[in-house]
Amino acid sequence: MIKTSSKVLVKGNEAIAQAALNAGCKCYFGYPITPQSEIGEFMSRKMPELGRTFVPAESELASISMVIGAGTTGTKAMTSSSSCGIALMQEALSAMVCAEVPGVIISVMRGGPGLGNIAPAQGDYFQAVKGGGNGDYKVVVLAPATVQEAVNLTYRAFHLSMKYRTPVILLADGILGQMMEPVEFGEYPYEEIDTSAWALSGAKNRKPRFLVSLHMQEGEMEAITNRIFEKHDLIAKNETTYEAYQTEDADLIITAFGTVARVAKAAVKKAREKGMKAGLFRPVTLVPFPDEALHNAAKSAKMVLDIEMNKGQMLVDVRSAVFGAAPVEFYGRPAGGLITLEDIYGQIEKRLG
Amino acid sequence: METLVYKKPECLKKDGKFTFCPGCGHGVVLRMIAELIDEFGIQGDTIAISSVGCSIFLEKFYDLDVAGASHGRSPSVATGIKRSLPGKFVFTYQGDGDALTIGLNETIHTASRGEKITTICINNTNFGMTGGQASATTLVGQVTKTTPTGRNPEYVGYPIHAAEMVAKCDGAAFVARVSICSPASIKKAKEILKKAFEMQIKGIGYSFVEVLATCPTNWGMSPVDSMKHIKDDIEKVHPTGIFKDITQTEAR
Ligand SMILES: Cc1ncc(C[n+]2csc(CCOP(=O)(O)OP(=O)(O)O)c2C)c(N)n1
Ligand code: SF4
Numbered sequence: 226m227i228k229t230s231s232k233v234l235v236k237g238n239e240a241i242a243q244a245a246l247n248a249g250c251k252c253y254f255g256y257p258i259t260p261q262s263e264i265g266e267f268m269s270r271k272m273p274e275l276g277r278t279f280v281p282a283e284s285e286l287a288s289i290s291m292v293i294g295a296g297t298t299g300t301k302a303m304t305s306s307s308s309c310g311i312a313l314m315q316e317a318l319s320a321m322v323c324a325e326v327p328g329v330i331i332s333v334m335r336g337g338p339g340l341g342n343i344a345p346a347q348g349d350y351f352q353a354v355k356g357g358g359n360g361d362y363k364v365v366v367l368a369p370a371t372v373q374e375a376v377n378l379t380y381r382a383f384h385l386s387m388k389y390r391t392p393v394i395l396l397a398d399g400i401l402g403q404m405m406e407p408v409e410f411g412e413y414p415y416e417e418i419d420t421s422a423w424a425l426s427g428a429k430n431r432k433p434r435f436l437v438s439l440h441m442q443e444g445e446m447e448a449i450t451n452r453i454f455e456k457h458d459l460i461a462k463n464e465t466t467y468e469a470y471q472t473e474d475a476d477l478i479i480t481a482f483g484t485v486a487r488v489a490k491a492a493v494k495k496a497r498e499k500g501m502k503a504g505l506f507r508p509v510t511l512v513p514f515p516d517e518a519l520h521n522a523a524k525s526a527k528m529v530l531d532i533e534m535n536k537g538q539m540l541v542d543v544r545s546a547v548f549g550a551a552p553v554e555f556y557g558r559p560a561g562g563l564i565t566l567e568d569i570y571g572q573i574e575k576r577l578g
Numbered sequence: 579m580e581t582l583v584y585k586k587p588e589c590l591k592k593d594g595k596f597t598f599c600p601g602c603g604h605g606v607v608l609r610m611i612a613e614l615i616d617e618f619g620i621q622g623d624t625i626a627i628s629s630v631g632c633s634i635f636l637e638k639f640y641d642l643d644v645a646g647a648s649h650g651r652s653p654s655v656a657t658g659i660k661r662s663l664p665g666k667f668v669f670t671y672q673g674d675g676d677a678l679t680i681g682l683n684e685t686i687h688t689a690s691r692g693e694k695i696t697t698i699c700i701n702n703t704n705f706g707m708t709g710g711q712a713s714a715t716t717l718v719g720q721v722t723k724t725t726p727t728g729r730n731p732e733y734v735g736y737p738i739h740a741a742e743m744v745a746k747c748d749g750a751a752f753v754a755r756v757s758i759c760s761p762a763s764i765k766k767a768k769e770i771l772k773k774a775f776e777m778q779i780k781g782i783g784y785s786f787v788e789v790l791a792t793c794p795t796n797w798g799m800s801p802v803d804s805m806k807h808i809k810d811d812i813e814k815v816h817p818t819g820i821f822k823d824i825t826q827t828e829a830r
């Protein structure tokens with residue numbers, strides 16, 4: 226039994242699932258895939274006990290559509306998957322943004338492309354951040370670096386999803402899903418969002434409502450798309466978060482997200498001990514991306530080094546944020562190639578040593 | 579005594595009108611559903627799921643809450659809604675392309691899970707909305723935009739028999755196929771749809787009604803010939819009837 230008040234040792238996947246329960250997730254729909262199957266297994270035990278819904282969906286196409294159904298009623302719902310499973314959800318995610326339906330999607334990345342492997346990787350940054358669905362759309366993407374942060378960001382994912390009526394992806398890598406760390410769950414720290422003004426419940430004593438994604442009248446779709454992007458401007462203004470570690474006087478700023486950022490932080494500490502001025506900039510929200518903060522940090526640096534467990538995906542956002550304020554370089558390994566403290570320290574030493 | 583010959587059902591929009599081709603089966607079925615919702619008095623407790631196909635604009639016809647689904651995914655959206663609001667009447671309105679071609683997996687699994695929802699599947703043996711290509715239910719020999727010389731089973735395989743298949747699902751409570759090719763068959767279709775609605779309203783289980791419906795435009799036939807085509811040809815391949823009714827089985 227996982228307690229809610231004091232620190233307990235929990236595996237990342239189970240911590241995310243427990244946090245979802247604490248956040249008031251009423252429905253979980255999912256289809257198994259490594260390295261996140263523990264989430265669904267946990268839910269299959271807990272949801273019936275709590276009188277909530279667990280449905281083992283027939284596919285990821287179905288599971289995300291079930292999330293949409295629950296979301297249209299203003300019910301907190303979640304699905305979880307990995308890489309190729311998330312690929313199957315892209316059409317629905319685009320429709321969900323268009324119809325402004327809330328829902329939480331946990332994406333625990335494995336190595337790819339293709340069926341790839343089950344090793345930890347970060348190759349699905351583009352999939353989450355840029356999206357593989359159709360049309361002009363964005364989802365909110367949060368990237369935890371520790372199990373504790375995965376808990377906090379799961380809470381936040383539910384909150385943002387309900388507050389802004391948008392899908393939110395929690396993007397974790399396989400290391401985080403599988404690793405055990407001490408965690409304090411606490412209670413869901415956000416106020417409940419009132420959904421009564423828009424949720425479907427049957428048109429009783431009020432006008433009928435519809436949450437759909439086909440809008441054929443002239444100008445209708447353009448207006449909706451503009452409104453959705455205005456909403457994202459607001460999200461960017463209010464909700465952008467990042468961690469800046471020793472960036473103020475840094476000659477070299479490392480950019481990294483997720484677990485790679487933890488390793489990078491340790492490498493930065495080691496470099497500082499040796500008198501090399503390194504720093505770390507870690508976006509916590511990948512969408513909205515902390516452009517301005519990164520740009521400002523980069524202004525006083527001699528260079529930016531982006532490090533990812535992929536061939537350079539966040540790199541495009543880093544370059545666009547830095548926008549000439551400093552040269553941007555990249556170091557990465559794809560598809561399960563692990564990046565160690567020594568690797569990163571070596572990269573720093575090569576440039577500052 | 580005054581006899582009311584025609585009254586527009588309450589849950590059809592006052593200012594709304596069907597935008598289907600002349601003689602299209604969709605209007606007949608959508609109206610029938612509206613009448614039943616009125617009869618059961620469930621307008622304020624109903625959530626409809628619109629599907630991708632000629633009938634996609636449910637919210638423009640009905641004074642009902644409507645959720646949209648991607649092509650083939652209505653039963654899953656319905657599942658999410660019904661699990662969240664078990665007391666509401668939740669139905670999907672789908673075509674043969676939607677429910678039986680791209681969405682057959684969802685149809686079969688939703689039936690097997692015994693979700694307490696109702697699916698009305700309009701089988702006009704083609705993809706109406708995209709201009710009349712072959713679907714899973716297209717008859718052998720039927721000419722469509724993608725079977726220009728008639729459906730050749732050696733080349734593109736055989737039609738799927740939906741009601742028979744869904745009836746095989748242990749979770750299904752009521753499964754029927756009806757047709758709307760004559761006043762008598764329309765009357766019968768409404769009785770059967772009523773039973774399907776009752777299955778959900780009484781909390782008994784999943785109900786599925788396949789409706790053989792006209793698509794004069796893509797069949798290249800007059801509305802009258804289209805009705806005859808259902809009777810003479812389609813019903814031979816996709817016969818009407820009740821394929822499963824657990825309330826009858828139990829009574830026996
Ligand atoms: C994923 C996807 N693939 C294809 C389409 C194009 N499309 C729109 S409607 C339709 C067929 C609909 O046929 P059916 O369900 O039989 O409905 P009908 O129009 O005949 O009533 C297709 C293929 C789509 N909208 N989405
Ligand atoms: S194309 Fe066929 S199904 Fe579509 S509206 Fe016309 S007649 Fe009806």
Ligand SMILES: [Mg+2]
Pocket residue numbers: 673674675700701702703704705706713
């Ligand atoms: Mg059709």
